[in-house]
Amino acid sequence: MSTDGAAPVAPTQPGEPTADAGPPPPPIPAHVEPPRRRWGELVLAVATTALGAYVLLAAGSITVPGSTNTLGPRAFPYLVGGMLVAAGVALVVLVLSGRAGEEEGGEDVDPTVRxxxxxVALLAGTLVVHVFTINVIGWPFAAAILFAGAAVVLGARPWWRAALVGLALGLTIQVIFGGLLKLSLPPGPLLEGVPFLHG
Amino acid sequence: MDNFSALLEGFATVLHPMYLLYALFGVFIGTAVGVLPGIGPAMTIALLLPLTYTLEPTAAIIVFAGIYYGGMYGGSTTSILLNTPGESASIVTALEGNRMARAGRGAAALATAAIGSFVAGSIATVALTFVAPVVARWAVQLGEPDYFALMVVAFITVGALLGSSVPRGLASLSLGLFLGLVGTDTLTGQQRFTFGVPNLADGIDVVVVAVGLFAVGEALYVGSRMRHGPIEVIPVEKGWRSWMKRDDWRRSWKPWLRGTAIGFPVGTIPAGGADVATFLSYAAERRLSGSRRKEFGKGAIEGVAGPEAANNAAAAGVLVPLLTLGLPTTATAAIMVVAFQSYGIQPGPMLLRNESALVWALVASLYIGNLMLLVLNLPLVGMWVRVLSIPRHYLYAGILMFGALGSYALNFSPVDVLLLLVVGLIGFFMRRYGYPVAPMVIGMILGPMAEDRLRRSLAISQGDLTYLVTSPFAATAYAAIVVLVVAGIWLRRREQATGVTATATASVGDDR
Known part of the structure; x- marks a missing residue:
């Protein structure tokens, strides 16, 4: 079920199956893809091919100990590399011939917006900040930064409410997981002396 | 009868008040998280893994059984009540159930889904009780090439065949296989694709990949094109009386049983799991509906009752290959394998012999969890509705935070969280360009197992490749693959020719 076949009458569409003798196409609105979108997809397909090529090359340098009989540690990597290249090449062809993938739907996804x-960048950045703050200010506060940051990026207003919710959540999880379930989450220098927060 | 006494012992374990509490906790949290939109059963289990890190195995397995069934229940509530236009028709229940709710019959839809799930879940659990020991006894006789053949079947059906685009499924599967290669080769002790990084010598943790793909990838993807504005939850009428009228019962009970009969067998074979079962059941109900056929697409109760029952029966069916062969056939089952492995329990033919008490406790907790779900679900609809309308910015921020917690708590190393982000970005791009993520998780988990089996087979045969196909079982499996591939191509052709679109083909979502 790809997006092709939606407009077999349009002769300008490259790569459209020409021998389409079936009944008229379903009356769903064809996804009019802005040409820019295809670049990203092409990059992904090329990256898959490149990874496959790398796997094929690197598999050759895996040390094979003398004791191996028949199938050594290289065989499966060669197979996987081959599959990656095959899938990647097929996808490059698909994308170039105009058959773009169908992006995933979802309850909270608005299919009409770009x-x-x-x-995406801000969410990823928030996660990076979280990673580098865990060991410095402790898990509950780093988690609060992650939660509040992500919520504000996604549209939570006012920001201080998101921050308060984040802090409350971080501390609650610290008490439940660190204190009760004995998961050794670092409480951070500020709460070092509080006994029920420790794993 | 010795299975029966083993099952009774399982009940004796589970009925211990502490374990009952764990079971209740599991079904409750499973439903609550499953109700949240955008969270399928696979993601529910991946996100809730850290909850059980510190529990002892029996308790953890009981919690998981609850989460597993609870997540399935929760999902239907979401699709029935959430008023999102259009495309979330990946689950067929959404179609009829949502229409029913809009027509003011939401309570009936919820009730037939819940009772149907209970009926199907109970029957299917009984079937599991009887089928699993038989399969396990038979599985002991399977040789290495047979297992390899089974895994090839799983790769093909879960990976490539059933998605909407074969090359994309193959790419996703191969990516997973590659991630599975990273680390130390189990048979020779050689490092592969570790780039000299000591952290990678033990391999990439599957939990990080699963949470990254399902949770972080989803959050980033939804974030990139979030539906703003108020959340519309379809109101449900209150009171017992409106749940199921006499006519609804009359129209529901046959679809429940048919759904169960379709769902359980489909779940037990590696053919794509619950999605396929729901679709088949929906098609069957529509065909059998006779004069009511025109109601389909406008809110036919049979279209909720059948697929919902099939969904839950398949969920129990999936446990048969999982427990007896160690073969996950859906992404959800794959994550269950990870959960088992983190306790040093390897699902497979020996499990029923070596960990018999644990397995029967699991089965018993499925019976009990199912009952709890029925009691919990219908009266608490009001609460689930409130969960449904949780502000989306908080929801996805929370998903990110729990995902980060889960991967951090694996080794208490922030590096894992960074890896989580990388996998999440991959998951984002895959969703954006229509690559299914489930095959990647399956490939990563099954890949190393398949390699192991393949190399052992060839070590036994001393390199003779025909050994792989000469056993009757393996030969049958490969023949089945050919049949499946041909049937798949034929179905797709037919589908294109008749112009059946998004509504029926059930573009396979992340909840496999």
Missing amino acids: TDWRT
Whole structure:
């Protein structure tokens, strides 16, 4: 079920199956893809091919100990590399011939809006900040930063409410997981002396 | 009868008040998280893994059984009550159930889904009780090439065949296989694709990949094109009386049983799990509906009752290959394998012999969890509705936070969280360009097992490749693959020719 076959009458569409003798196409609105979108997809397909090529090359340098009989540690990597290249090449061809993938739907996904790259970058950035703050200020506070940051990026207003919710959640999880379930989450220098927060 | 006494012992374990509490906790949290939109059963289990890190195995397995069934229940509530236009028709229940709710019959839809799930879950659990020991006894006789053949079947059906695009499924599967290669080769002790990084010598943790793909990838993807504005939950009428009228019962009970009969067998074979079962059941109900056929697409109760029952029966069916062969046939089952492995329990033919008490405790907790779900679900609808309308910015922020917690708590190393982000970004791009993520998780988990089996087979045969196909079982399995592939191509052709679109083909979502 790819997006092709939606407009077999349009002769301008490259790669459209020409011998389409079936009944008229379903009356769903064809996804009019802005040409920019295809670049990203092409990059992904090429990256898959490149990874496959790398796997094929690197598999050759895996040390094979003398004791191996028949199938050594290289065989499966060769197979996987081959599959990656095959899938990647097929996808490059698909994308170039105009058959783009169908992006996933979802309850909270608005199919009519364009991808907001800024949100994606900010969310990723928030996670990075979280990673580097865990060991410095402790898990509950790093988690609060992650929660509040992500919520504000996604549209929570006012920001201080998100921050309060995040802090409450972080501390609650610290008490439940660190204190009760004995998971050794670092409480951080500020709460070092509080006994029920420790794993 | 010795299975029966083993099952009774399982009940004796589970009926211990502490374990009952764990079971209740599991079904409750499983439903609550499953109700949240955008969270399928696979993601529910991946996100809730850290909850059980510190529990002892029996308790953890009981909690998981609850989460597993609870997540399935929760999902239907979401699709029935959430008023999102259009495309979430990946689950067929959404179609009829949502229409029923809009027509003011939401309570009946919820009730037939819940009771149907209970009926199907109970029957299917009984079937599991009887089928699993038989399969396990038979599985002991399987040789290495037979297992390899089974895994090839799983790769093909879960990976490539059933998605909407074969090359994308293959790419996703191969990516997973590659991730499975990273680390130390089990048979020779050689490092592969570790880039000299000591952290990678033990391999990439499957939990990080599963949580990254399902939770972080989903959060980033939804974030990139979030539906703003108020959340519309379809109101449900209150009171016992409106749940199921006499006519609803009359129209529901046959679809429940048919759904169960379709769902359980489909779940037990590696053919794509619950999605396929629900679709088949929906098609069957529509065909058998006779004069009511025109109601389908406008809110036919049979279209909720059948698929919902099939869904839950398949969920129990999936446990048969999982427990007896160690073969996960859905992404959800794959994550269950990870959960088992983190306790040093390897699902497979020996499990029923070596860990018999644990397995029967699991089965017993499925019976009990199912009952709890029925009691919990219908009266608490009001609460689930409130869960449904949780502000989306908090929901996805919370998903990110729990995902980060889960991967951090694996080794208490922030590096894992960074890896989580990388996998999450991969998951984002895969969703964005229509690559299914489930095959990647399956490939990563099954890949190393398949390699192991393949190399052992060839070590036994001293390199003779025909050994792989000469056993009757393996030969049958490969023949089945050919049949499945041909049937798949034929179905797709037919589908394109008749112009059946998004509604019926059930573009396979992340909840496999």
